[in-house]
Amino acid sequence: MVILAGGRSRRLGRSKPWVRLGGVSVLERVIAAGCRALDLDDGGLTDGAGGVIVCVRDRAAFADRATAEAVVLPDRVRIVEDDPGLAGPVSGLVAGLGAVSEGIVGVLAADLPFVDPALIVGLLEALGASPQVDAVVPVVDGRDQSLCAAYRTSVVETARLLGERPLARDPDQGRGPALADLLAALSVRRVSSVGDLGPDRLAVMCRGIDTPEDLAWAESRVRGDPGEKGPDFG
16 A cells, blocks of 8 residues: 655645644545555555555655644555655555565555545455456546556556656756656556445545645535544554
8 A cells, every 4th residue: 555645735835745634634534544445445455565655755854744744644654755756645655565465456645535445345355356447547627536546566667757757857846747648658447436436426526635625625524414423544
């Protein structure tokens, strides 16, 4: 399970993973979903031995922030740094996929407060049942949700080559190739529902807090639903 937490949160104006909803950081919520997915997956699809990998720009800075926020991560969580030669989400994806054993992996952005472990497991099962494809990606309102998806670890080489293209790489500015470019180079199965989770539920689970409007939506949802108050690490 790979969680990408190295984004610069430019549109929101503050670090998205550390935003608190119902007293709990969004990062903790996403990690909890990843941990529960490891417990729920009895088909051996997730890399249980590798646990949950959180990809960050700077490990020391991340540790300092976690201490300041009084966030204690479960033992099964491992922190790795983004690939320093790349930029954007591809840098985290390359680092995360490169840190797990061969197989298939769930990949989540660190700003998805309502992602459910059942979605992660469902995506992994769908990819496991589709040996001819490289990734299974939900589609919401016609848009690929590439940061709430399942990938084969073998795509890491394609991702690395994409990120190394001269015009696609600007780590100092935080810019890099879009994951849409990576999907275009892969064989992808797109899904609008996963098991019992239909389009409406996917729209909630795959929505990140990219903007102040997104954050207002998430805060309203937490206030109105006691079931969204906090994580269960399993």
